[in-house]
Every structure is written in structure tokens, then in C-alpha cells.
Amino acid sequence: MLYKNLLKLFLILVFIFLYLPIIVLIIFSFDDSRFTATWCGFTFKWYLKLIHDSKLIEALLNSLKIASISVIVAAIMGTFSAYALTRFKFKGKTLSLGLIMLPIVIPEIAMGVSSLVLFNTLGLSLSINTIIVSHIVFCVSYITLVVMARLEDFDLRLEEAAYDLGATPITVFQKITLPIIFPGIFAGCLLAFILSLDDFIITQFTAGVGVTTIPLKIYSMVKFGVCPEINAMSTILIIVTTSFAYLANNLIQNPQRSNTYR
DSSP states (O other): OHHHHHHHHHHHHHHHHHHHHHHHHHHHTTBSSSSTTSOOOBOOHHHHHHHTOHHHHHHHHHHHHHHHHHHHHHHHHHHHHHHHHHHOOOTTHHHHHHHHHHHHHSOHHHHHHHHHHHHHHTTOOOSHHHHHHHHHHHHHHHHHHHHHHHHHTOOHHHHHHHHHTTOOHHHHIIIIIHHHHHHHHHHHHHHHHHHHHHOOHHHHHHOOTTOOOHHHHHHHHHTTOOOHHHHHHHHHHHHHHHHHHHHHHHHHHOGGGGGGGO
């Protein structure tokens, strides 16, 4: 009994350690004072002020644009990569899988520097396009990993039955395979979207002059001190990313959801 109580206490302490800073940030995003040291009353004015901050809105739109384009391109590349690595045997398959997963293992600082060196070598000017290309690299890895896990549980008898009925490989993929693995693709896209939206290090190295995203904007604002607008924007990002992560986790953990897409 004592052992269980100690484990519960330890678990509670871990949760406090992990989430207390986030809770404090969310609470002070509703503080009426511009200073986060004392509580002066409840207000929504900092959230309303965000709407009228044109530079912050521009940074948000840039982040959404980068994440959306990166995920769409990475979804196509990641899905077909996962399909090839799961269904076919070929020389260098293990090496290919390792190379695709490498961006997940490599430190972001190294990815950012390597991307910058590559763009400079090719004579490309840094812009929002270079950010998108850099984000596609790591988005492909995460989507491939999630879709591969989905394909591992795929019932091949469904495809075999379709072939027996005279369906072509393209038809089987469109009518059978794609609808069933779609929850995995969608979950991978949600995960990649979150990572792209929150990325700072790689974006910092590949962003051109005048191009800013939400993480870069928040970082530049923090240099002058933590203000309530930062707390409000951070709270919104926490809610959005947590919701997306929860949805992605449900799609990954509940394979029966695929029946909805058949």
C-alpha cells in the first residue's frame, strides 16, 4: 500500500514539474496587469489586442502557410515512401529507411546549418520558400513513420480480393488501400503540422530578411521582456497544438476508425 502511494505521489510531482510553468503562463495571460509578477484582475484584453497586432497576424499567416504547404507535399512523399518501404523488397531498403528517419535523429541545429549551407551553395536567396523546403524534410520523416505503422496492420486479403475481382493496381490503391490508411495519413499530417508550426531553430537559419513566423515573432518580443501578449499567444498555441496532438493520438491508437473511411 505504501509502495503504491509513493508511486502516486511521484507521478503527481512529475506532472507538477512538467505542467506548472504552462499553467502559470495560461493564468497570467488573463492578468489585467502588464507585469506578470502580481495578479491584478481577470481580463480578455490581451487576447483582443492580438487581433489588432498586424505584425503578429502576418507572422501567424506565414506560419500557417508554411505548415500547410509543407504538410501537403510531405504527405504525398511520405505516403508513397511508406508504401514502398512496407510492400516491396529491394536492395538498400534498410539504408533507405534509415535515411528517411535521419532528420528525426539529427539535432535541429545541425539541420538548420546544413540547410543554410545548401541554399547558399546553390545561390538561393533565403525566403519563405526556403523555410518550406526545410520543413518538408522533417515532415516527410514523421509522416512516413506514422503511415508505415498503419500499413503494418493492413489486411492484405482485402487487396487480394480486389485483384481477384479484376481491379487494377491503381484502382486497388484508390478504392481499398488509400481509404483504409487515410486515418494514419491524417494523423501523420497533424503531427507534422504541429512540428512545422512550432519550429524555431530550422526556421531561424532558413528565413529570409523580413520573413517571420510565430515562433520567431515571440522570440523577438521576449527580448524586451515577457508581456501579456506573449502569454496570450503562447496559450493559443498550446491549445491548438494540444488539440491536434490529441486528435492525432486518437487516430493512431484506434485502428477501428478506418472503418469510417471505407
